[in-house]
């Protein structure tokens with residue numbers, strides 16, 4: 001199960017661009033990775049991956065309904081995702097628009113599943129965020145998230 005799944009919802013491409021940078025980071029660490037639009041992910045798919053990273057635009061200070069729906073439907077596998085490595089990222093419209101609370105909301109759901117989350121002491125503490133289209137710095141933070149999830153997975157494996 002040396003696979004990482006990156007799930008994103010993106011209406012105008014910003015979160016998708018972040019997801020692609022996260023994918024780059026996982027690949028750099030030599031793990032199999034799939035990057036999927038949430039519409040192509042079923043709750044059962046979550047069982048097949050050792051790492052699950054979720055990205056959402058910030059909608060009203062939290063995740064988009066499409067992402068929340070997948071998480072709610074994942075209750076079917078409650079207890080079965082424990083020990084998997086997780087991460088989250090978000091794109092918002094403005095500074096202070098709730099991107100960090102969105103990341104934390106996603107991470108809370110992953111923690112409820114018993115997943116393992118590593119914070120970051122130096123970079124964005126909870127996970128990468130961007131205002132609109134990710135710039136080079138945001139992209140780099142996303143690559144680093146992919147790397148750190150993959151590294152933790154390898155250490156635990």
Ligand SMILES: Cc1cc2nc3c(=O)[nH]c(=O)nc-3n(C[C@H](O)[C@H](O)[C@H](O)COP(=O)(O)O)c2cc1C
Pocket residue numbers: 009010011012013014015016056057058059060061062091092093094095096097098099131132133
């Ligand atoms: C329904 C809706 C709600 C939004 N709510 C917020 C918000 O609470 N705070 C914020 O900063 N941006 C908000 N935005 C802006 C998006 O988070 C922002 O445009 C984001 O970059 C879109 O990501 P995407 O290109 O992946 O779709 C909202 C946009 C929509 C469509």
